[in-house]
Amino acid sequence: MTLTTARLQAILSEITDLARASDSPGKVADYIPELACIDPRQFAIALARPGKPTLVAGDAAVPFSIQSVSKVFMLALALGKMGDRLWARVGREPSGQAFYSMLHLELEKGRPRNPFINAGAIVTTDAVLQGASPSEALGALLRFVRAAANDDDIHMNERVAQSEIATGHRNFALAHYLLSHGNLANTPDLTLGTYFHQCAVEMTAAQLANAGLFLVGGSDAPRLVSPQRIRRINALMMTCGHYDGSGDYAYRVGLPGKSGVGGGILSIVPGVASVAVWSPGLNHYGNSKLGTEAMERFARLTGWSVFGPTAASGQTGG
Numbered sequence: 001m002t003l004t005t006a007r008l009q010a011i012l013s014e015i016t017d018l019a020r021a022s023d024s025p026g027k028v029a030d031y032i033p034e035l036a037c038i039d040p041r042q043f044a045i046a047l048a049r050p051g052k053p054t055l056v057a058g059d060a061a062v063p064f065s066i067q068s069v070s071k072v073f074m075l076a077l078a079l080g081k082m083g084d085r086l087w088a089r090v091g092r093e094p095s096g097q098a099f100y101s102m103l104h105l106e107l108e109k110g111r112p113r114n115p116f117i118n119a120g121a122i123v124t125t126d127a128v129l130q131g132a133s134p135s136e137a138l139g140a141l142l143r144f145v146r147a148a149a150n151d152d153d154i155h156m157n158e159r160v161a162q163s164e165i166a167t168g169h170r171n172f173a174l175a176h177y178l179l180s181h182g183n184l185a186n187t188p189d190l191t192l193g194t195y196f197h198q199c200a201v202e203m204t205a206a207q208l209a210n211a212g213l214f215l216v217g218g219s220d221a222p223r224l225v226s227p228q229r230i231r232r233i234n235a236l237m238m239t240c241g242h243y244d245g246s247g248d249y250a251y252r253v254g255l256p257g258k259s260g261v262g263g264g265i266l267s268i269v270p271g272v273a274s275v276a277v278w279s280p281g282l283n284h285y286g287n288s289k290l291g292t293e294a295m296e297r298f299a300r301l302t303g304w305s306v307f308g309p310t311a312a313s314g315q316t317g318g
């Protein structure tokens, strides 16, 4: 059964009402001082479909820090620039460790497990930065995101970037460790300055859902990467997009997704839609707590999952 726009809108509203009624919204990312003061009682969800109007519910017009969701866009740029040569520097396996972990990096001699943990994202950014200045790399990122979302009103929050530059000691440790293994082409200051600024991109849930359309595919979606690359980026989002919570997200939601400590999650329903949720409170993996619960409910109510519909939905397609 095809889901009508009215039914999809009702699903988004129901999910928002339930999220707002929750009395355990999780804990905001207080290790980044600028994010520590965000009100955790905010919730937004947006659904973008190629060639159709974007549907929203909740605080969908409030910009938030996309943080690690930016790693998806930077990966697309790095693959566009280097192709498969990127995989000499970073792997494609889930890490089963926290996003800031250094454990595998030491064991595996400075080659991070995947581009979505911090160490791997630092390498990815470093690759985009090779032969370019930070402002050129960040300009390319903003151009990509704005083109994907078809929206020029997407910016970086300088205060958030400076807040991480001042306090991001673990990321500096990771960058120096990468450098010691010859897996950083630029200085830690240059690469991390760029990385922190990419994490400080802000978007509303509606803008983020729109920006994800390039990963949905199909003739009406923005064509920024090849269909083969869409499939591969989605595979990495499914296996690595939620760090050591990736298995849990795949089990509960069944869709490729990428989270950020700002509380945003971008999930893709291949060939159908791009969904963004935002709730700043995090679970113990550092992924949005209510956002994950909302996506689980969304997958159940729509029946949209790459593993087939759940019994309760009885619906497919869209």
Ligand SMILES: NC(=O)CC[C@H](N)C(=O)O
Binding pocket: 066, 067, 068, 069, 099, 100, 118, 164, 171, 196, 199, 259, 260, 261, 262, 286
């Ligand atoms: N999981 C995240 O969103 C982490 C991003 C954050 N900028 C950091 O490097 O710690």
